[in-house]
Amino acid sequence: MIEQKWRVRVIAAISLLAPAIALAAPEKTQPRGELLYQNHCIACHTEQVHWREQRLAKDWQGLLHQVRRWQTNTGLRWDDEDIRAVAQYLNSRYYRFPSSGDSRTASKDAASK
Numbered sequence: 707m708i709e710q711k712w713r714v715r716v717i718a719a720i721s722l723l724a725p726a727i728a729l730a731a732p733e734k735t736q737p738r739g740e741l742l743y744q745n746h747c748i749a750c751h752t753e754q755v756h757w758r759e760q761r762l763a764k765d766w767q768g769l770l771h772q773v774r775r776w777q778t779n780t781g782l783r784w785d786d787e788d789i790r791a792v793a794q795y796l797n798s799r800y801y802r803f804p805s806s807g808d809s810r811t812a813s814k815d816a817a818s819k
């Protein structure tokens with residue numbers, strides 16, 4: 707039966723493609739901070755901005771401050787959640803300051819500004 711054979715092939719093809727389709731949708735799996743950074747910030751940043759010797763961010767609070775400064779510079783009006791998400795992304799990627807995962811630290815920073 708020719709139709710039956712085709713149905714099996716179509717189902718096989720779909721099940722082979724499904725994982726590829728899932729991988730091809732990065733905006734679903736990409737963390738918010740990474741997405742925001744790549745959309746708004748990476749244009750004039752090379753990785754060297756965050757690696758350089760004389761970097762401005764010297765600890766987690768300093769990093770939050772720089773992210774806050776830059777989203778203001780770029781006129782983005784991010785809220786504290788966004789600022790923290792981007793700082794967390796940069797911290798996990800480049801800086802590795804302690805206590806970045808602590809949301810109390812971040813909101814304390816927000817409250818004191």
Ligand code: HEC
Pocket residue numbers: 743746747748749750751755756760761762763764769772773776777780782792
């Ligand atoms: C117009 C170009 C430009 C854009 C857009 C930009 N930056 Fe920057 N950024 C720079 C330059 C140049 C520096 C280094 C000099 C300075 O800090 O003033 C820098 C430095 C920084 C630093 C400090 C790095 C360190 O440790 O010394 C952080 C953090 C940062 N940017 C975050 C951001 C974020 C977050 C955004 C997006 C909201 C952003 N930047 C958008 C040009 C840019």
